[in-house]
Amino acid sequence: MPESSSKPVLVTCGLPYANGKAHIGHLRTYVPADIFARSLRKEGRDVTFVCGSDTHGTPIVVNAEELGITPKELVEIYHKHFDETFKQLGVYFDAFGTTDDPENHNRTLNIVNRLIEKDYVYPKNIEIAYCPKCNRFLPDRYVEGSCPHCGETARGDECDQGCGKHLEPGELQSPVCTICGGPAEYRQQEHFFFKLSKFSDYLMDYLSNDLGGTTNAINYALGWVKQGLTDWCITRNLEWGVKFPGHDDLVVYVWVDAPIGYIAFTEEWAAKAGDSWEKYWKNDGEIVHFIGGDITYHHCIFWPAMLKGADYSVPTAVVASGMVKIEDKKFSKTRGYVVWVGEDYLDHGFHPDLLRYYLASYTSHTKELNFSWHVLQEKINTELVAVFGNFLYRTMLFAFKNYGEVPAGELEPEVKEEIGKTLKEIKAAMAEYEFKKAVDCAMTLASFGNTYFQSHEPWSLIKKDRAACGNVLYNCLHLAKALCIIFEPVIPQTMEIAWKELGQEEDLHTALYSEALVPLKAGTKLAKPEILFTKLEDDRIGEMEEIANERVKAADAKKAAAKRNGKEPAKSEGMGPAEEAKPAENAGDAANAKEEEGKEILPLIEYEDFAKLDIRVGKVLLAEPIKKSKKLLRVEVDIGEEKPRQLVAGMASFYSPEELVGKYVIVLANLKPAKLCGVESNGMMLAADDGGEIVSALMPDKEIKPGSRIR
Numbered sequence: 062m063p064e065s066s067s068k069p070v071l072v073t074c075g076l077p078y079a080n081g082k083a084h085i086g087h088l089r090t091y092v093p094a095d096i097f098a099r100s101l102r103k104e105g106r107d108v109t110f111v112c113g114s115d116t117h118g119t120p121i122v123v124n125a126e127e128l129g130i131t132p133k134e135l136v137e138i139y140h141k142h143f144d145e146t147f148k149q150l151g152v153y154f155d156a157f158g159t160t161d162d163p164e165n166h167n168r169t170l171n172i173v174n175r176l177i178e179k180d181y182v183y184p185k186n187i188e189i190a191y192c193p194k195c196n197r198f199l200p201d202r203y204v205e206g207s208c209p210h211c212g213e214t215a216r217g218d219e220c221d222q223g224c225g226k227h228l229e230p231g232e233l234q235s236p237v238c239t240i241c242g243g244p245a246e247y248r249q250q251e252h253f254f255f256k257l258s259k260f261s262d263y264l265m266d267y268l269s270n271d272l273g274g275t276t277n278a279i280n281y282a283l284g285w286v287k288q289g290l291t292d293w294c295i296t297r298n299l300e301w302g303v304k305f306p307g308h309d310d311l312v313v314y315v316w317v318d319a320p321i322g323y324i325a326f327t328e329e330w331a332a333k334a335g336d337s338w339e340k341y342w343k344n345d346g347e348i349v350h351f352i353g354g355d356i357t358y359h360h361c362i363f364w365p366a367m368l369k370g371a372d373y374s375v376p377t378a379v380v381a382s383g384m385v386k387i388e389d390k391k392f393s394k395t396r397g398y399v400v401w402v403g404e405d406y407l408d409h410g411f412h413p414d415l416l417r418y419y420l421a422s423y424t425s426h427t428k429e430l431n432f433s434w435h436v437l438q439e440k441i442n443t444e445l446v447a448v449f450g451n452f453l454y455r456t457m458l459f460a461f462k463n464y465g466e467v468p469a470g471e472l473e474p475e476v477k478e479e480i481g482k483t484l485k486e487i488k489a490a491m492a493e494y495e496f497k498k499a500v501d502c503a504m505t506l507a508s509f510g511n512t513y514f515q516s517h518e519p520w521s522l523i524k525k526d527r528a529a530c531g532n533v534l535y536n537c538l539h540l541a542k543a544l545c546i547i548f549e550p551v552i553p554q555t556m557e558i559a560w561k562e563l564g565q566e567e568d569l570h571t572a573l574y575s576e577a578l579v580p581l582k583a584g585t586k587l588a589k590p591e592i593l594f595t596k597l598e599d600d601r602i603g604e605m606e607e608i609a610n611e612r613v614k615a616a617d618a619k620k621a622a623a624k625r626n627g628k629e630p631a632k633s634e635g636m637g638p639a640e641e642a643k644p645a646e647n648a649g650d651a652a653n654a655k656e657e658e659g660k661e662i663l664p665l666i667e668y669e670d671f672a673k674l675d676i677r678v679g680k681v682l683l684a685e686p687i688k689k690s691k692k693l694l695r696v697e698v699d700i701g702e703e704k705p706r707q708l709v710a711g712m713a714s715f716y717s718p719e720e721l722v723g724k725y726v727i728v729l730a731n732l733k734p735a736k737l738c739g740v741e742s743n744g745m746m747l748a749a750d751d752g753g754e755i756v757s758a759l760m761p762d763k764e765i766k767p768g769s770r771i772r
């Protein structure tokens with residue numbers, strides 16, 4: 062977002078799906094969004110931060126049916142859970158509603174009616190899966206079958222185990238009812254379509270020129286528009302949801318009313334605060350959506366088209382986070398690679414701020430984040446404890462013991478300059494959604510504080526010159542105050558304590574960044590400081606690792622049992638982070654086979670056999686996702702030929718395109734061409750594969766001319 066803008070800003074987070082508990086994957090989006098909102102407030106911007114539970118869609122209906130409760134009862138449980146969890150984590154929304162709130166029903170009807178009026182919605186007879194035994198239509202997850210594109214097992218609206226394509230009703234082949242397991246048939250029924258195709262030119266222009274945010278989201282979306290957009294069926298045969306106007310047997314597709322929740326929650330906030338929701342949705346206020354990368358399509362294509370069609374303001378930025386790994390394994394609830402925010406973290410007495418710090422500072426927002434107990438321990442102990450905590454404690458304790466109040470002194474130009482520089486860098490980093498960079502800058506200022514304290518040796522100065530020592534402490538205490546303001550967006554609860562110990566009476570949460578440069582008042586009473594960050598000891602971390610290991614073992618056993626019974630464990634979905642990367646689950650089975658295969662060394666071969674392989678060094682010039690596939694990347698490699706080679710590499714789950722471009726890789730150059738997902742591959746990029754968990758591209762140790770042979 063432009064740093065100079067002074068417009069009001071609405072910040073939103075992808076809605077958690079009210080069908081399961083909060084895990085660290087969720088927080089990857091919510092914590093940075095909260096940091097961003099808090100930071101904008103510190104810049105003096107007018108900020109509204111809203112979110113809510115996504116409550117509609119078939120998974121909730123299916124799950125509620127299985128539990129023998131109503132969908133409403135089910136979503137109430139999880140809505141309350143998310144609301145409480147976010148508050149515990151210090152993620153404070155100005156409104157946290159649900160998509161079943163009357164505000165959302167009304168707003169959805171308003172928008173759908175407007176789209177109908179403007180001729181953007183049309184009826185069409187389509188084939189809908191119907192179970193004659195259960196006597197009902199089977200939307201989305203109520204039906205399974207094989208994907209018309211790749212043949213894999215797929216569900217009604219998405220080829221979730223194969224090519225990842227969105228499926229329109231009626232496309233699935235050999236449909237089976239998921240309620241009774243019997244064969245389903247197709248019956249003609251009238252449904253309603255949104256003319257998404259009409260918005261191609263508009264979206265091309267909007268994505269290229271207007272939409273801000275992270276480039277990963279924008280580039281993906283541009284790629285999809287270039288490939289052509291098809292109209293979306295926006296009605297479903299369900300009871301639970303927002304009724305489609307004039308048709309009581311139909312509700313709107315969950316991806317229609319879920320994002321409209323952003324508007325409804327803004328309305329809920331505005332009613333409470335006596336403010337205006339129109340300043341965002343009908344005017345030129347900024348709208349910044351924080352989402353998980355897997356729902357980019359909905360937020361960068363479907364959503365702005367719908368808003369534009371219904372004459373609402375469109376998002377100004379979409380900020381998409383990278384995926385989350387657990388202990389270097391692909392996130393998967395069914396495989397046990399999950400860390401629950403409640404039972405695995407808060408319930409064990411870990412401070413919420415430590416997790417916030419970890420999530421913000423581990424890596425840049427668009428990259429893959431690995432959660433590891435061991436790394437958490439290391440980061441907390443070497444950064445928060447050894448650097449920042451150390452500075453705060455030694456400064457405040459020394460001042461408290463020797464002066465009891467802020468001693469007289471003057472802010473040194475050197476200190477003032479360092480704070481000013483930090484503020485500038487943080488503002489710039491936040492404007493680019495580089496939260497790690499912002500936290501690193503803040504930590505550098507804490508380091509500066511330590512050096513300042515250390516080099517002025519107040520412990521010996523106090524014996525010689527009490528006034529000079531007072532001046533050193535004055536500057537250290539001022540730095541401590543500045544650091545409280547600067548770190549508040551990241552670790553708000555801890556900073557609140559330090560702030561009070563420094564005798565500050567103003568509310569830290571509303572204190573502006575600029576106040577970090579206002580000289581501290583001498584004579585302010587100090588409180589006895591407490592140690593704010595304590596080391597995470599080995600035994601505590603070891604205990605958590607043990608719990609994690611047990612969970613994986615239990616999941617393996619459960620999976621094996623489910624397999625024997627021929628039943629897959631239940632999955633969930635929604636607007637929150639990708640709950641299950643489907644290919645990974647498949648990879649689970651494939652991995653076992655591959656692991657078996659990997660154990661045995663293959664029979665001996667002659668050198669001539671090896672010599673038949675033409676293996677070369679290549680430089681990756683281009684890498685991009687292939688739309689039809691979640692696993693494949695199209696790669697162009699310079700292997701010393703006139704033109705670059707086009708390859709298809711199965712690495713999309715392990716490398717982002719940006720990570721590969723510019724790298725030197727190893728290519729099998731004389732493999733027969735093959736077509737994968739419609740794209741020709743002329744060779745093969747070589748990689749090490751441990752059976753599906755980690756795939757690591759082979760790269761030469763030194764930079765070497767493209768085309769160099771491997772022998």
Ligand SMILES: [Zn+2]
Nearest residue numbers: 208211220224
């Ligand atoms: Zn498919």
Ligand SMILES: [Zn+2]
Nearest residue numbers: 192195238241
């Ligand atoms: Zn049935």
